[in-house]
Structure formats: C-alpha cells, structure tokens
Amino acid sequence: PGPFDLMKGTSKVLVQNLLALHFDAVQGTFVDESGLTGGAPDPGNTISTVNAGYALVVLKHASAEFAGTPLEGMIQNALTAQADFLLDSLRQADGFASAYTLGVGPDPAAKTASAQAAAARGLYAAYEATGTADYLAGADEAYAHLIQSFYLPSAQAFRTTSGSAQAVYGPKNFALITGALREAYLVGGHAEAPAIYTRFFKTVGNQMQLSEGENTGESGSDSDGDGIPFIPEQPDHLPPVFATEATLDLQTVGVGSETAVVPEAIRLSQNYPNPFNPGTTIGFTISEPGTYALTVYDVTGRKVRTLVNRTLAPRSYEVRFDASHLATGVYFYELQGKGTHLIKKMILMK
Numbered sequence: 001p002g003p004f005d006l007m008k009g010t011s012k013v014l015v016q017n018l019l020a021l022h023f024d025a026v027q028g029t030f031v032d033e034s035g036l037t038g039g040a041p042d043p044g045n046t047i048s049t050v051n052a053g054y055a056l057v058v059l060k061h062a063s064a065e066f067a068g069t070p071l072e073g074m075i076q077n078a079l080t081a082q083a084d085f086l087l088d089s090l091r092q093a094d095g096f097a098s099a100y101t102l103g104v105g106p107d108p109a110a111k112t113a114s115a116q117a118a119a120a121r122g123l124y125a126a127y128e129a130t131g132t133a134d135y136l137a138g139a140d141e142a143y144a145h146l147i148q149s150f151y152l153p154s155a156q157a158f159r160t161t162s163g164s165a166q167a168v169y170g171p172k173n174f175a176l177i178t179g180a181l182r183e184a185y186l187v188g189g190h191a192e193a194p195a196i197y198t199r200f201f202k203t204v205g206n207q208m209q210l211s212e213g214e215n216t217g218e219s220g221s222d223s224d225g226d227g228i229p230f231i232p233e234q235p236d237h238l239p240p241v242f243a244t245e246a247t248l249d250l251q252t253v254g255v256g257s258e259t260a261v262v263p264e265a266i267r268l269s270q271n272y273p274n275p276f277n278p279g280t281t282i283g284f285t286i287s288e289p290g291t292y293a294l295t296v297y298d299v300t301g302r303k304v305r306t307l308v309n310r311t312l313a314p315r316s317y318e319v320r321f322d323a324s325h326l327a328t329g330v331y332f333y334e335l336q337g338k339g340t341h342l343i344k345k346m347i348l349m350k
Helices: 002-021 049-065 070-090 113-130 133-150 171-186 193-208
Strands: 034-037 038-041 045-050 099-101 166-169 246-249 279-286 290-298 303-312 315-322 329-337 341-346
Touching: 002 034, 002 038, 002 070, 045 049, 049 070, 049 113, 049 171, 070 113, 070 133, 113 133, 113 171, 133 171, 133 279, 171 193, 193 246, 279 290, 279 329, 303 315, 303 329
Parallel strands: none
Antiparallel strands: 034 038, 045 099, 166 246, 279 315, 290 303, 290 329, 329 341
C-alpha cells in the first residue's frame, strides 16, 4: 500500500473507534471521553460544544471520503444526530452553552466565544453534508451570537467569555474564532465576515506571532537560544510560532463596551453585522468631552430611535440597536455633537 492507502486505512480505524467508543446512540451525541470496562465501551457523560462542533466537521469529511461504503450510512446517521443534539440541547436563547452533562443539562457557566464559533463551524459543516436548512439557520444563529455578544468593533477583537472585561487568547480559541468567520463567509454568505477576520487577525493574531529575524537581533539558527528558529525566507520575519497565551484588556464600562484608549478624532464606525436581523452594534469614538446624540432614521428622514443623548467622556463606545419592531429596509444612523455631524447607512433584512 502507498501513503494514501495507509492514511485512508488509519482514518477508517479512527472513525470506527470514534463511533464505537464515543458515540452515545441513545442520546445522539459524541461524549468527550470514553474508556473500556471489561472490554466493553464505557463512555462518559459530558460533551463540550467545541468537540460537538468539530465532530461534525470530521464527520462531514469522513462521509465524503467513505462514500459508497458501509461506513457512509453510519457516519451520516451520527452526523445528523450530533447536529440535532447541538441545536436541541446546547442552544439557548442567549447563545450556545459551553458544555452539556447527560442527565443534568447544559453548563450554567458564562457563554464563551469558542462555543459560539465551534457551533457555527460545525453546523455549517452539517448543512454542507446534508443540505438541511435548520442546520444553516442554526449556524447563522451561532454566528450572530458570536458577533453580537462577543465582537467589539471599537477594539477590533472578541471577548472570550461573555461579560468579561479581559479577553484571554490562545492558539485554540483564536483558531476557533477565525475558522467560524471563514465558514460564515464561504457557507453562510455573511459579507462582513472577511473584514472582521482581517481586523481581528491584525489586532490579535499579529501580536501573538513570535517574531524572530534580523529585526529582533537574530543572526541565524537560534542565536538567542530561546528555541524559536530564525527563518530568513519569510520577508516579514514571522515564523509559524504562536504565543501560548495573550490577554487584551477591554475595560467594559459606561455605554455598551468601551476601550480605555482615548481616540485622536471623532469617528462613527460601520455597524456590525450589516445587513442585520434584528440586532446590530454601532460603534463610535469621542475625542473630547461633550454632549453627543446617536439617532436612527428611516429613508424618509423620520426619527426611529435616539440611542444616545448625553454627556460623554473621550473614549470608544458601542451601542446595541434592536430593530425587531421595524420593517425590512434601509436606515441611517447619525452622530452629532461638538460641531460633528456623521451619518452612515445600514440595512435591515428580515
């Protein structure tokens, strides 16, 4: 056998072990851990949303790889069951829970960006594998939670835990978030996802790449003895070595979410997501204290809602706008104050 045969054979064994040891056919979900008792599978009772989502990604590829074999039907049945479990048991009104314990219920701990990202990634994969519209809708819902509850346009970064003033990133949750953004664009058709991806990568990803090159004093090999190789062929001197952990202080106070950096100018950001349904986030920055108003108008110029109208300190702000009561259409939002008059357009699609 050649390398392809060996890899496919190994994949077959892994898929069979996954189904035999980790799939709870009664509950319709894969559990995180399993063992053997007396030679028989002894699965645990906890499933994390990250593992549930990425089990769907694995099964999607496995189903295509083993199409036409007896494994295909088994894989498809498990994939459908796991996607249904993700929607029925892990989805909540305010986002996807981080984990679920069989016989107990969803983990009551604060929601995480990783859970929303993995749910979106997995359900997009399930939709691609089955064409089931409910999976696409569930993936879009998870993506919406990720953007609306975790993304801070003014900081160009994501909260990692709901409500936390400090984001803690590692290679895993960074990859989960960027993976969800990629699939949201490619499968879900969310046009704003690439821009968010790029901003997030520049803000966080670039900072977490450990730079080793001439500009850091390296002269070749590992001359500074830190275990990170000198890679001269990369013009940006950024080898594929990612920091284990990084933190970003979001300092959430006041109106919506704010960062502690005082802006140099007054700015009004494009709302995220856009188009939106039914909620979106509007970010703006204030460079000097004063009274400011943020107002939403319809296409006729009729005032729909005043979101902010008070004295604000210099910093960045975010405000949520819920358009549940409004009809599909084009709307405008205006920031006024201290001689400033900024307007941007947004689209509500129901």
